[in-house]
Amino acid sequence: MHCPLAPSIDRLPAGFNRLAGSNLAAQSAEQIALAAMPMVAVLTLHADASTASWLQVALTLPFVLFAIPIGMLADRWPKRTLMAGAEAARAAALFVVAGLLVTGHLNLAALGVLGFVAVCGTVVFSVAAPALVPALVPALVPAAMLSRANGRIELARTVAFACGPAIGGALIGWTGAMAAFVLAAALSAAAAALLAGVASPLPARRRTAHALRDIAEGARFVFQHPLLRPVFATQFIFTAAIFMVFAIFVPYAAHRLGLSAQAIGLALGMYGAGMVIGALLAARILARWRFGYVVATGPVCGLAGGALLAATLWQPWPALAHAGFFLLGCGPILWVVSTTTLRQTVTPPALLARVSAVNVMSYGARPVGAALAAWLAAQAGVGACLLVALAGFALQLLCILQSPAVRLMRQPEADDADAAFNPAQAY
CATH class of the missing domain: 1.20.1250.20 (MFS general substrate transporter like domains)
Known part of the structure; x- marks a missing residue:
């Protein structure tokens, strides 16, 4: 009824x-x-x-x-x-x-x-x-x-x-x-x-319980979990790599690609456009694709976007930068939606906010990436920053491909708390 x-x-x-x-x-x-x-x-x-x-x-x-x-x-x-x-x-x-x-x-x-x-x-x-x-x-x-x-x-x-x-x-x-x-x-x-x-x-x-024990419990859950540990590592590496790109792109675009301020804004706007389109398509893609494929899409697009941006070192075409930023926005949004759902469904409710906090800690890679870019730009030029960022994008893809998360057939069941340490049940 x-x-x-x-x-x-x-x-x-x-x-x-x-x-x-x-x-x-x-x-x-x-x-x-x-x-x-x-x-x-x-x-x-x-x-x-x-x-x-x-x-x-x-x-x-x-x-x-x-x-x-x-x-x-x-x-x-x-x-x-x-x-x-x-x-x-x-x-x-x-x-x-x-x-x-x-x-x-x-x-x-x-x-x-x-x-x-x-x-x-x-x-x-x-x-x-x-x-x-x-x-x-x-x-x-x-x-x-x-x-x-x-x-x-x-x-x-x-x-x-x-x-x-x-x-x-x-x-x-x-x-x-x-x-x-x-x-x-x-x-x-x-x-x-x-x-x-x-x-x-x-x-x-x-x-x-003592506050430090509470904090340690959330961190231990993430870093001992076969699904969440590689997700955190992948996200940390990706964040550092993309903030290396953000740190140097404006001077690089102005001097190497010859872009005006408006054209630089358009290139960076392609990142936001990719994010919006990826978010709009996320529900349909999750309904049609294997869950693990959606998890892998973000890191794959990250590597592809980084490769297109690095290609401008040899072919300074603005269209390559536009396509690179679009992929860096579109694919990783599918990653965010799918891994957020994964984290929510395998984490016991009493731990969820602390586990979410550990995930937010991956944003600490932002100043790491920006500082590394500042040092590299001074030592070897902005081109080296794009190449090292590309290596970072390759590393984050390798990291997630070693994870059982990419082999998940479907989203784990929300009420299957035991699956947190037995992900094979969701294959």
């Missing part, structure tokens, strides 16, 4: 859509603010390259410092409360930036500190949201629609990634930087408000 209160198998329920809307607002706020801060540092506060690099460190460090502790808190406290509080804190920090800017009291130190606080909100959302989605199964999100729900969350992130920097840059060019920060702060406040309509189940049990 059909129950009128049961969620539709064709559409995600309205309660989940509020979470997706909150995610879109939060991710848009992040991308607009992250685009605006370096522009303000350089164009308004006259920061040199070294100072701007330190600002980027401040905007990256929260992922390294706080991902694991936040994961522990998210396993103890209601996730919605943490996420809403983090967005409120980010909104406050960005409103303060706008206020200091309009009164002429903003300086680089204040921008770095307030930017650090704002990014802490991003870390909380990045850790807690993937852990909250499976907590809504089956009360709000049907188990069969978990991949679709993850795809919707990831689509919001990719749309924000593609459009946020352009919006931030346009606002700064047309109306000044204050409007960009006010818009980002308003979006963070909206994200917090939308979460009020999302169910937030209490953690399965209140934990009394």
